[in-house]
Amino acid sequence: MNGYAGKILRVNLSKGEVSTEPLTDKMARDYIGGRGFAAKILYDEVPKGTDPLGEHNKLVIASGPLAGTLVPGAGKITLAALSPATGSYGDSNMGGHIATELRYAGYDVIIVEGKSTYPVYLYIDDEVVEIRDATGYWGKGALQTETLLKCSLGDDFQICTIGPAGENLVKYACVSHDFGRQAGRTGTGTVMGSKKLKAVAIRGSKSIPLANFNEALKIGRELFRDCMAHPALKEWQDYGTAGVVEWANEIGAFPTRNFQSGYFEDYKNLSGKVMRKHIVKNDKACFCCPMNCGKYSHVKTPTIEFYVEGPEYETTALVGGNLAIGKIEDVAYINWLCDDLGMDTISAGNVVGFAMECYEKNILNKSKTDGLELKFGNVVATAALLHKIAKREGIGDLLAEGVRFASEKIGKGSEKFAIQVKGLEWSGYESRNAPAMMLSYLTSDIGAHHNRAWAITHDIAVGRDQVESKAQKVVQLQHIRPMFDMLGLCRLQWVELAIDLNKYATAFKAITGIPYNLDDLLKASERVWNLTRLFLLREQGLKGKEHDKSPARFYEERVPSGPTKGKVISKEEIQYLLDDYYRLRGWTSDGVPTMGKLKELGLDVMDIPQDILEAAKKPVAVTPKTPPKKASFKEVPAKIAEKVPALKVEPKKPIQPSKPAAKKPAPKKAAPSKPAPKKPAPKKAAPSKPAPKKPALKKAAVSRPAAKKPAPKKAAAPRPAAKKPLPKKAAPTKPAPKKTAPKKAAPSKPAPKKPAIKSSPAKGKKAPAKKR
Ligand code: SF4
Secondary structure, eight states, X not given: OTTSOOEEEEEETTTTEEEEEEOOHHHHHHHOSTHHHHHHHHHHHSOTTOOTTSTTOOEEEEOXXXXXXXXXXXXXXXXXXXXXXXXXXXXXXXXXXXXXXXXXXXXXXXXXXXXXXXXXXXXXXTTEEEEEEOTTTTTSXXXXXXXXHHHHHOTTSEEEEOOHHHHTTOTTBOEEETTTEEEOGGGHHHHXXXXXXXXXXXXOOOOEEOSOHHHHHHHHHHHXXXXXXXXXXXXXXXXXXXGHHHXXXXXXXXXXXXXXXXXXXXXXXXXXXXXXHHTEEEEEOOTTOSSOOEEEEEEEOSSOEEEEEOOOHHHIIIIIGGGTOOOHHHHHHHHHXXXXXXXXXXXXXXXXXXXXXXXXXXXXXXTTTTTOOOOTTOHHHHHHHHHHHHHTOTHHHHHTTOHHHHHHHHOTTGGGGOOEETTEEOOSOOOTTOHHHHHHHHHOTTSSOGGGOOOHHHXXXXXXXXXXXXXXHHHHHHXXXXXXXXXXXXXXXXXXXXXXXXXXXXXXXXXXXXXXXXXXXXXXXXXXXXXXXHHHHHHHOOOGGGGGOOOTHHHHSXXXXXTTTTOOOOHHHHHHHHHHHHHHHTBBTTSOBOHHHHHHTTOTTSOOOHHHHHHTTSOBOOOOSSOOOOOOOOOOOTTXXXXXXXXXXXXXXXXXXXXXXXSSSOOGGGSOSSOOOOOSOOTTOOOSSOOOOXXXXXXXXXXXXXXOSOOOGGGOOOOOOOXXXXXXXXXXXXXXXXXXXXXXXXXXXXXXXXXXXXXXXXXXXXXXXXXX
């Protein structure tokens, strides 16, 4: 089966069994890979009404057919499960190197089912698959565990782990990989914790069969040339997504003080340039990526020292502006803490921001916060609260459930500023004056996440107050962007470097031999979108537009400050946007895919509950003839995004501009009890891997894409794996208790043939990257 490893690995933790099954041609054609495979498997195999933390939920780790090939950004993987945060389909996409390793080990997908009674990790070394004891790792941080496993197994294993937050079933626990890449959203780390699965370690040595080697090589090179020639590349290599911070403030979209505003007065202290100057030590890339958007940072104060990947934009937005923390070292500290505790920085920033607003409004006080002074800007209190959440101590136990649940418990009007959709906390764009972006958050299948349709640039391009045409753009993006998750690719090369989408279809055809064009791939993406909608309706019931509901803050409160001051989106506008969206999707006015749409996509043959089938018989939604009138308020220039003069803090506003709490990033007592990680990669050090051996290319197959261009040291993508991170004796000494399916003895491998993808210098001139 060209382009695919051709096998699904199934691991049952209750029975301690491992088996493999073939990937079918139909599955590949209909669902492509990654997120498509995950949605299909979970819909078919997780019964309606399953407890997300119960034995019958499954964790799917799925790569796509382009992962591990020569296509730029070919290092993405999807982790998915019935989400404990939303109670519906949930997934998260992660970069790094583990997608590649999984494919080289001979598998497209891992399905983890059942539950272990004691902590375990999954060991995969080609055909050798074992469920190993992880008791010695339980309770340790995610970053620390990765270090320990690398010491124990070898640096050539690619590893993903959970931290204490996952073990303690915090609903927004993430899965961590490559010392700073995370599958952050929807609680896939929580599902791993519920299964007592601490980590997955993979090493592979196989090749990926290609349908047409020469064509695959040609299109891969062409795509690389396109990337290297784009003028925005240099900016991305220098600042990564942190370069978006200034732009987001200048358009009034930067979440500030729990989304009360879209403008943070201290934003310049958090910019990509400040970050680069003060804390960044190295650039870091996922497999086969010339953009190296990862920034590896180092902070040292009299009380603490740590290395962290980031902060990237979303983290800076949610634990910077959203908590009114205005110092880059402090944001990096909270970032590092979340990474090691193993929780999603987006949800964690929302949860802490929500608690701070409750405190500000006297809904919570010290008697209810275990004595913590939860004022905006208080770094020490933020760190202490995150520890409590990860351990589920005191107030942390409630907040570990996420803002939807916490606000329902706390009441007193706090539901209005619980910033979430479908139970998932909102990511980094305040959208009251961006109807397309607002619609993309409301209709995202996993809840309030930006990656499905990042439509804010469309708002800016066609008019931020306008609601017409917005739904069309959102639908289009919701097919294009998830397509990358299905292919196993990063989308940033397309978004930021304007890569022609048709070239991805060319690559897909050359690699798999499936003669699809771009429209065919987008049709598959639409199929998956409708399937996850069915999943939502099946698990959460027929609730009409309630599924796609905005937090009240956005239609009841005008933006108090910044370039969008006075803006609000009305309920009528939201209603209009949803009706238009449902119509374009071929859904009923209650947001149910019609029978016609299900048949068109071949989904009518799925096992669909009777109540959904009845609801699907209703007609397609109709867009109201005239859009609602805009509520009157002071207009803001439409082209504000293009040129924003020095914006000043509004002196009178209902929120207190709080100072960055401490001058020191964090006093000793707030620091985690674990020692700071040892230096993973000193600045001067070359990547910790041995010099790459360029593999001999087999006929019609590619081993590892060899990066031909030697990259300057600065732009190289070093592995941050510490060479001597922690004493080896700290690793558990237990032998593997349950060896399951060692078809042959573990091969004693030579040094890994990792090609160490390097970046080449940018050719283009500087042009600020303003999008994401
Ligand atoms: Fe990874 Fe960033 Fe490259 Fe995407 S652009 S593959 S996230 S390094």
